Amino acid sequence: MRILDLLAVVLFLAGMAGMGVWFARKNTSTEAYFLGNRSFPGWAIGISMLGTSISSVTFLAIPAAAYVLDYRQAVTNLALPFVAVIALIFFIPLFRQGNMTSAFEYLEKRYGVLIRSYAALSFLVLQVVRLAMILYLVSIPIEGMLGIPILWIIIVGGVVVSLYTVFGGIEAVVWTDVVQTFILLGGGLLCLGLMVWDLPGGFGQVIEIGTEFNKFSLGPMRGGFNERTFFAVLLLGLVNFTNEYASNQNVVQRYIASKSLREARKATLICMFMSVPTWMSFFFLGSCMFAFYHVFPEPAVAAMAADEVLPHFILTRTPPFVGGTIIAACLAAAMSSQSSSINAISTICTVDFVKRFGRPRTDREHLVIAKLIAGAASVLMIGGAILICYIPKESMNDFGLIIGSLFGGGILSIFLLGFFSTRVGNRAIIAGTAVALCFNLYLMLNTFGWLPKGLALPVHSYWTTILVNALLFVVAYVLAWLVPNRRDLTGLTVWTLPRTE
Numbered sequence: 001m002r003i004l005d006l007l008a009v010v011l012f013l014a015g016m017a018g019m020g021v022w023f024a025r026k027n028t029s030t031e032a033y034f035l036g037n038r039s040f041p042g043w044a045i046g047i048s049m050l051g052t053s054i055s056s057v058t059f060l061a062i063p064a065a066a067y068v069l070d071y072r073q074a075v076t077n078l079a080l081p082f083v084a085v086i087a088l089i090f091f092i093p094l095f096r097q098g099n100m101t102s103a104f105e106y107l108e109k110r111y112g113v114l115i116r117s118y119a120a121l122s123f124l125v126l127q128v129v130r131l132a133m134i135l136y137l138v139s140i141p142i143e144g145m146l147g148i149p150i151l152w153i154i155i156v157g158g159v160v161v162s163l164y165t166v167f168g169g170i171e172a173v174v175w176t177d178v179v180q181t182f183i184l185l186g187g188g189l190l191c192l193g194l195m196v197w198d199l200p201g202g203f204g205q206v207i208e209i210g211t212e213f214n215k216f217s218l219g220p221m222r223g224g225f226n227e228r229t230f231f232a233v234l235l236l237g238l239v240n241f242t243n244e245y246a247s248n249q250n251v252v253q254r255y256i257a258s259k260s261l262r263e264a265r266k267a268t269l270i271c272m273f274m275s276v277p278t279w280m281s282f283f284f285l286g287s288c289m290f291a292f293y294h295v296f297p298e299p300a301v302a303a304m305a306a307d308e309v310l311p312h313f314i315l316t317r318t319p320p321f322v323g324g325t326i327i328a329a330c331l332a333a334a335m336s337s338q339s340s341s342i343n344a345i346s347t348i349c350t351v352d353f354v355k356r357f358g359r360p361r362t363d364r365e366h367l368v369i370a371k372l373i374a375g376a377a378s379v380l381m382i383g384g385a386i387l388i389c390y391i392p393k394e395s396m397n398d399f400g401l402i403i404g405s406l407f408g409g410g411i412l413s414i415f416l417l418g419f420f421s422t423r424v425g426n427r428a429i430i431a432g433t434a435v436a437l438c439f440n441l442y443l444m445l446n447t448f449g450w451l452p453k454g455l456a457l458p459v460h461s462y463w464t465t466i467l468v469n470a471l472l473f474v475v476a477y478v479l480a481w482l483v484p485n486r487r488d489l490t491g492l493t494v495w496t497l498p499r500t501e
Contacts, residue, residue, distance in 0.1 A: 002315075006146060008324025012183070012331065013160045016176055020164020023172040030366050033169035034101055034347045035257040040174060042263035045254045046270025048174045050278065051181035051336035052250055053271075059184060059333040060141055062279070064306035066286025072219030075230055076237025077279040083238065084272035087245040088265040090494050092255050094419060096264065097491045102351040103252035110418040110492050112426040113356070118433065119411050120352040123249060127341045128377065132384025138334035139385065141311040145327055154385045157331065158338075162378030165339040166371055170257060173339045180332035187329020188282055191310070194318060195288040199295055206284075209291040216287070232463065239466050243412040246419070249344040289313065338381065346374040409440035409465075410472035417476055422493055424476050425485030432476030440468045 027033045065073050100106060104123070108116035139153040146153075164172045199205045210216050219230040245251055245268075258264035289309055293301050301309055314323045350370045354361075361369075410433055417424045443464045445451050459467070489496045 002320045002323065004320035005324030005327060008321050009146070009328050009331065012325075012328035013156070015179075016335065017160050017163050019176050019179070020166075020168035020172045023164075023168035023175070026171060027167070027169045027367070029363055030101075030350065030370060031363075032171070033367055033370055034343075034351070035253070036169070036171045036174065038257055039259045040254075040257050040263070042258055042266030043270055044174055044178055045258050045263070045267035046274070047181050048177035048336075048340075049251060049254055049267060049271040050274050051177040051184070051333075052340040053244070053275065054181075054184060054278065054333050054336070059188065059282070059330050060307050060310055062282040063286035063289055063310050066215065066283040067289045067309060068306040070215055070217040070219070071283050072217065072230065072233055074280060074283045075218050075233040076240065077276055079234060079237035080241050080275055081272050083241040083245050084268050086242070088268045090419060091246050092264045092268065093261060093497055094492070094494070095252050095255050096261055097497070100256060101253075102348055103247060103249045104348065104352050106492070107414065107418065110487075110489070111414075111429050115414060115426065115429055115433070116352065116356075119247070119414060120348050122411060124345060124348055127345050128380050128384065131338055131341050131377065131381035132388060134334055134337055135381055135385040136388040138330060141307070141330065142327060144308070145311050145315050145323075150389060151386060154382060154389075157334070158378060158382035158385065161335050161338045161342070162375065162382075165342045166374040166378060170253070170343055173343050174254075174257070176339060177336045180336045183325075183332040184329040184336075185278065185281075187326040187332075188285055190322065190329075191313065191318075191326055192281065192285045192288055195285075195292045195313070198317070199288075199292060205295070206288050206291040209294050210287045213290070213294075215290060235466060236463075239412065239469060242416075243465075247411050247415045249348055250340045253344060253347060285310075342374050342377045342381070345377040346370045349373045409468045410436040412465075413469040413473040413476070417473060418492070419494055421477065421480070422489055422495055423484050424480040425483065425487060427483045428476045428479040428485075431479050432472045435475045436468050436472035439471050440464070443467065 031037055062073070095103065095106060098105075098109070102120070104116045104120040107119055135154055135158055139150050139157065142148070142153050142157075143150040164176060168176075196203050196206060201208065219233060221230050254267065255264045258267055292313070293309070301312060304312060314326050318326065347370070350366055350373060354369055355366065413436075414429060414433065417429065442451075443457075443459065446455075446457055446459065447464065449456070491497060
């Protein structure tokens with residue numbers, strides 16, 4: 001641990017906490033707490049969306065993937081521009097209809113309360129697990145870089161995120177996201193620049209070594225269900241990004257919080273144009289790291305896991321305080337994702353459950369409840385991260401997959417059928433969801449090898465989300481011909497939106 005590095009981290013954490021205190025005074029209503037009175041400019045929302053999508057896992061895991069293998073995981077990001085264009089044409093106008101706060105309010109208007117509650121509950125469970133895992137995963141390299149026990153890192157980091165999110169609301173989340181995004185981008189570029197500067201052949205040597213060792217490959221150009229080919233990963237990216245932009249409260253809340261439809265669309269375009277270069281720069285950082293340690297080999301590095309190499313470089317090859325700034329960038333990547341999820345959990349619990357099913361309350365009472373829920377989500381995040389420290393990691397990975405399988409199935413198709421079909425109604429979507437969940441459970445058992453040999457399928461776990469959503473879509477659409485929709489869908493599908501939208 002270098003004192004100046006620690007100082008840089010402390011200054012960063014203090015700045016984030018200070019921003020939370022600054023914005024806390026503005027939260028006098030749930031409209032301000034959840035949506036910032038729907039007054040955010042598009043550029044700030046766009047940068048916030050970018051920061052939310054880049055977690056600490058991205059900051060460390062993407063360079064590690066490029067360092068140890070190639071760019072095949074980058075293929076998922078090639079789908080983002082296509083999905084973003086679809087979102088700004090179709091998704092954003094639908095969510096901005098009717099003064100909504102939650103993405104799942106749309107589902108009740110479109111189908112009914114049961115589907116709304118199922119989707120909202122699924123989102124909550126997945127976000128709580130995600131929060132704990134992100135906090136734990138970012139604490140591992142920080143422990144190695146600063147030499148501080150991991151429990152203290154979890155507690156201090158979790159408390160700082162909690163403070164500015166619980167008290168500052170969405171305004172604190174968005175504006176800290178903007179600051180954190182610039183810090184994490186600067187940290188990544190700083191690492192990249194230091195590596196290229198020290199290489200005798202500079203940038204050209206990175207290209208030369210990367211080409212020699214096939215580090216720029218995008219994966220096998222063939223079909224198949226049992227490996228990560230180019231087309232499988234591209235399709236996965238298409239499904240994941242569509243799910244993100246069509247149904248994820250973290251993104252939908254930003255559509256709604258923008259001051260106008262024009263600003264929401266501008267935010268999506270800004271995020272689109274910044275995201276692909278950002279992702280690719282982190283992959284290229286992995287290529288630079290491979291070239292650097294190919295030219296300057298170290299026995300210690302050769303024995304390290306891939307995701308330990310970048311932290312090692314930061315500690316051993318950067319000047320004091322500069323290294324701490326890069327560590328702060330890694331923290332920033334985690335905190336932007338965590339704060340967004342905590343605020344989204346508070347919004348969903350308050351809007352979709354407390355307001356929807358609870359007794360009538362004043363707006364001030366709902367504001368207090370929202371802050372208490374955000375505090376409870378923060379406690380679960382910190383407690384969950386501490387719990388993961390004592391769980392065998394194989395069990396934790398299995399647990400994450402099981403939760404994802406049980407609670408993530410089919411949500412995308414539920415929204416897409418709502419947007420693009422006027423025939424699919426409540427009964428068809430409920431039946432389709434039930435069939436998809438059963439299939440999801442089957443694929444989960446298949447992934448873990450818990451099925452009898454004759455029932456197992458040679459399907460890679462990457463295909464689970466794709467296949468489950470495809471099955472739900474087909475089943476619900478076919479059943480809709482037997483039990484068609486009877487609801488008034490004015491303003492709820494792309495075919496029934498007001499012409500001006």
